[in-house]
Amino acid sequence: MTYTKIAAAVALAVMASGAQxxxxxxxxxxxxxxxxxxxxxxxxxxxxxxxxxxxxxxxxxxxxxxxxxxxxxxxxxxxxxxxxxxxxxxxxxxxxxxxxxxxxxxxxxxxxxxxxxxxxxxxxxxxxxxxxxxxxxxxxxxxxxxxxxxxxxxxxxxxxxxxxxxxxxxxxxxxxxxxxxxxxxxxPEASTYGMMLAGLGLVGAAVRRRRTVI
Incomplete structure (x- = not known):
C-alpha cells in the first residue's frame, strides 16, 4: 500500500472518530x-x-x-x-x-x-x-x-x-x-481528542516520509 493510501486511510479514521x-x-x-x-x-x-x-x-x-x-x-x-x-x-x-x-x-x-x-x-x-x-x-x-x-x-x-x-x-x-x-x-472525552491528534500526526509523518523517498 502506498503512503498516500495509508495517509488517506488514517485521515478517514480520524474523521470517523470525530463524527462519533x-x-x-x-x-x-x-x-x-x-x-x-x-x-x-x-x-x-x-x-x-x-x-x-x-x-x-x-x-x-x-x-x-x-x-x-x-x-x-x-x-x-x-x-x-x-x-x-x-x-x-x-x-x-x-x-x-x-x-x-x-x-x-x-x-x-x-x-x-x-x-x-x-x-x-x-x-x-x-x-x-x-x-x-x-x-x-x-x-x-x-x-x-x-x-x-x-x-x-x-x-x-x-x-x-x-x-x-x-x-x-x-x-x-x-x-x-x-x-x-x-x-x-x-x-467528547480527552481520549477522543488524543486519538484524533495521533491520527493527524500519523498522516503528517506518512506524507513527509513519502516526500523524502521521492
Missing part, C-alpha cells in the same frame, strides 16, 4: 426557530393536535411554552407534569405535557437519532396520565449553534391505545406533537 454519536445531556422547550426552519423566534415552541398537524401554525392546533423552570426538560429521569410547562387547554381543561422516564437521543453531526422519547401528558379533566411516545422516528430540523449546542424542532405522533386511555374516549386518535428548543451534548 454524542448523547444529548440537556434539553429545553423554547422558541429557537422560525417556521421557515432557520434560527430565530416566531412565538411557537410546543404544538399539539389530533389526527393532522403539518406545522406549528396549523389551524386548530394547541400551543404551549416552556414557561416553567426555563423550559428545562430533565433527560435523565421522568418529568412530572408541571415541571417545564403549564401546558394548554383541551376541551376547556388543562392538559400538561410530561415524560415518564429518561429521554435517550444521540446526535452525530447534524443527524439526530431518537432512541427513547417517553412523552405524555396529564389531562386534568379525566385525572389521567396519557402516555404518548413516538410511534416512529420523528422528523426534525437540527441546527448546530456551538461546539456542543443545537437548536431543534421535531415532530412525532402516537396512536392512542386502550392501555393509554382505559375510558375509550380517545382510542385510535392520532396524537401529533411538535417540540422546539435547545439540546446540549456531552463534551
Amino acid at each position: 454519536a454524542a448523547a444529548v445531556t440537556g434539553m429545553t422547550l423554547g422558541d429557537t426557530m422560525t417556521l421557515a426552519g432557520v434560527l430565530g423566534t416566531d412565538g411557537y415552541e410546543g404544538t399539539f393536535k389530533f389526527n393532522a398537524l403539518s406545522a406549528q401554525n396549523a389551524n386548530g392546533a394547541s400551543q404551549f411554552k416552556g414557561d416553567v423552570n426555563g423550559g428545562v426538560i430533565d433527560v435523565t429521569a421522568a418529568n412530572a407534569w408541571g415541571s417545564f410547562t403549564t401546558g394548554f387547554l383541551f376541551t376547556g381543561a388543562p392538559f400538561v405535557p410530561d415524560t415518564t422516564g429518561p429521554i435517550d437521543i444521540d446526535i452525530t453531526g447534524t443527524t439526530m437519532t431518537v432512541n427513547s422519547l417517553p412523552w405524555g401528558g396529564y389531562f386534568t379533566a379525566a385525572a389521567f396520565q396519557f402516555n404518548m411516545p413516538n410511534d416512529a422516528a420523528p422528523t426534525y430540523t437540527l441546527i448546530q449553534t456551538g461546539a456542543d449546542t443545537y437548536a431543534y424542532r421535531m415532530k412525532f405522533n402516537h396512536v392512542i391505545t386502550a392501555t393509554d386511555d382505559p375510558s375509550g374516549t380517545y382510542v385510535d386518535f392520532n396524537a401529533f406533537w411538535i417540540l422546539e428548543g435547545t439540546m446540549t451534548t456531552a463534551v
Whole structure:
C-alpha cells in the first residue's frame, strides 16, 4: 500500500472518530426557530393536535411554552407534569405535557437519532396520565449553534391505545406533537481528542516520509 493510501486511510479514521454519536445531556422547550426552519423566534415552541398537524401554525392546533423552570426538560429521569410547562387547554381543561422516564437521543453531526422519547401528558379533566411516545422516528430540523449546542424542532405522533386511555374516549386518535428548543451534548472525552491528534500526526509523518523517498 502506498503512503498516500495509508495517509488517506488514517485521515478517514480520524474523521470517523470525530463524527462519533454524542448523547444529548440537556434539553429545553423554547422558541429557537422560525417556521421557515432557520434560527430565530416566531412565538411557537410546543404544538399539539389530533389526527393532522403539518406545522406549528396549523389551524386548530394547541400551543404551549416552556414557561416553567426555563423550559428545562430533565433527560435523565421522568418529568412530572408541571415541571417545564403549564401546558394548554383541551376541551376547556388543562392538559400538561410530561415524560415518564429518561429521554435517550444521540446526535452525530447534524443527524439526530431518537432512541427513547417517553412523552405524555396529564389531562386534568379525566385525572389521567396519557402516555404518548413516538410511534416512529420523528422528523426534525437540527441546527448546530456551538461546539456542543443545537437548536431543534421535531415532530412525532402516537396512536392512542386502550392501555393509554382505559375510558375509550380517545382510542385510535392520532396524537401529533411538535417540540422546539435547545439540546446540549456531552463534551467528547480527552481520549477522543488524543486519538484524533495521533491520527493527524500519523498522516503528517506518512506524507513527509513519502516526500523524502521521492
